Amino acid sequence: MTTHCQEDPPLVIAVSGVAGSGKTTLGRALAEKLRLPLLDLDTLTVSLLDRLHGTVLDDHWLAPPHGATIRAARYAALRATAAEVVATAGGAVLVAPFTAELTGTAEWTDLLDALAPAKPHMIHLRGSPELFARRRAGRSESRDAHRTDAAPAAAPVVPHLAIDAELAPGQQQFRVLRTLGRRTPLDLNSPVFTRSFDAVLFDLDGVLADSTASVLRCWDQFAKEREFSAAVVEGNHGRPARPLVEQLLPADRVDDALRRIEAIEVADASRVEPAPGARELITGLPDERRAIVTSGTRRIAAARLAAVGITAPSVLITADDVRCGKPDPEPYLLAAARLGVDPARCLVVEDAPAGIAAARAAGCEVIGMLGTVEPGALTDVGLIVDGLDRLRVDLTRTGLRISAADQPTAVGS
Missing domain, CATH: 1.10.150 (DNA polymerase; domain 1)
Incomplete structure (x- = not known):
């Protein structure tokens, strides 16, 4: 179970990104999940500014020469509102581009001062300018027509969690919550914890590499x-x-x-980035008791393993090695054969229904890894985990035994 302090400090999450990055969608999902107030810069300020256009402001408020003045006023309103909401509600999710704040200049200090003593967890949605432009072109926001083209923003220098904009909202939310320490409880009554295994067979993408x-x-x-x-x-x-x-x-x-x-x-x-705990778990196993089974080619597997700092084990099964890939059982049967073990005494870690089906058809026990598909799609598994840092594997006289690692502490505890 996730542990919490008796008095948790205010939880403030700031979701940043350029127009079209999906920050509003992610911010709303996080606010609903965490039951926190949502403060969106656009919701707070756009209706007022739009009414000023044509009366007080001759040009659109996004157009020069208003830009710097309007921006300062908008963020002042956001900071003041956030300070009141956090003080009374115990937290909030803020949504805004935060372009200047991400550079660590005076605007960042102003945000920290307004929210003190709470410390905001900055989430930054990253992606290509082409992706964001395509998304803006596909929506019906009239103010997009008044945006001026600008060079891609520099990488944030303030502490932040980078989230890929290509991911679906559920995939993004999962990674944010995991980083915040809001982990999925382990089923400690799972039969996986009562069995011994001769080998552990790992899928690559979504299990060892967050690809x-x-x-x-x-x-x-x-x-x-x-x-x-x-x-x-x-x-x-x-x-x-x-x-x-x-x-x-x-x-x-x-x-x-x-x-x-x-x-x-x-x-x-x-x-590609490492999945939590993956490198430590697989490298801690004897080479004759581990294998990687991936649907990618050998070249793709080698490139992604190098990116996450994992040396390929002696048994690496790729699409180049089999006639029928997942969901066919051939890849896992081949891995077990090359290790010289009974598939029924193999534990497989998979993140997708096709891989789970392949492992089950081969007769293996399966751990389902969250983060790629919706949790409800991980059926027919013995255990569900949100990261391999939740598990430890010990070599005993009867084989490999799986147990729960020390439980992570939630942010703020």
Whole structure:
């Protein structure tokens, strides 16, 4: 169970990002989940400013020469309102671009002073200018027409949690809450904790590497190049690329397309980040008792493992090694065979329904990892975890035993 102090300090979350980054959607989701008041800069100020246009202001309030003055006034209103709300309600979720605040200059100090003694947890939605421009073009905000083009903002220098804008709102919320220490309780009565295993077989993407945003970015680029909808990847997490590409493109274009998507994913791999506790858990296992089983190619696997600092074990099963990928059991059966163990005595860690189905069909026990699909999609698993830092594995005389690691402490405790 997550521990809490008797008197938690105020929880203040500030969600930042440029127009079109999805900060309002994420901020609202966090406010609803945490039962905190939502203070959106636009909600607080835009209606008033729009009424001034044409009466007090000849030009739109976003247009020069009003910019600096209007910005200072808007953020002063946000700070004053936030100070009152946090003092009375015990917390808040703030939503604004926070462009100047992220640079660590006087505006950041002003925000900290207004919220003191609470310390805001800054969430920054990052992504490409092209993505944000496409999103703005697809919405009906009249004020977008008055925005001036600007160079991409510099990376934030204040303490912050970077969240990829490509992720779905639920995926974003999950990563924020996990970082805040709002963890999913472990089922300590799970049969996984009562069994012994001969080996642990790890999926790569979404389990050892937090590569979901990278996959979405890469397939979005690939889809634009090949002129199909990138939405098709959303229901194919954990599956090899070939069957999907074969459905989308004529047979004579498949091999070239597969080489292209592989190249895109390898190039983007440097942006992949480690999953919590993954490196420590897998490297703590004897080599003869661990394997990685991925639907990606060997080149993609090598690039992502390098990015997260994990050396490939002796047994690494990729799409290049099998005829039938997940959800077929062949990948996990092959991994068990190469380790020389019975699949029924293997524990698999998976994050997607296709991988879970493959592991179950092979006869393995399964741990489901949150963060890629909705929790309700992780069915037929022995245990659900939100990070491998929640688990420890010990080698005993009967085999590998899984137990709960020390429980993390919530932010503010």
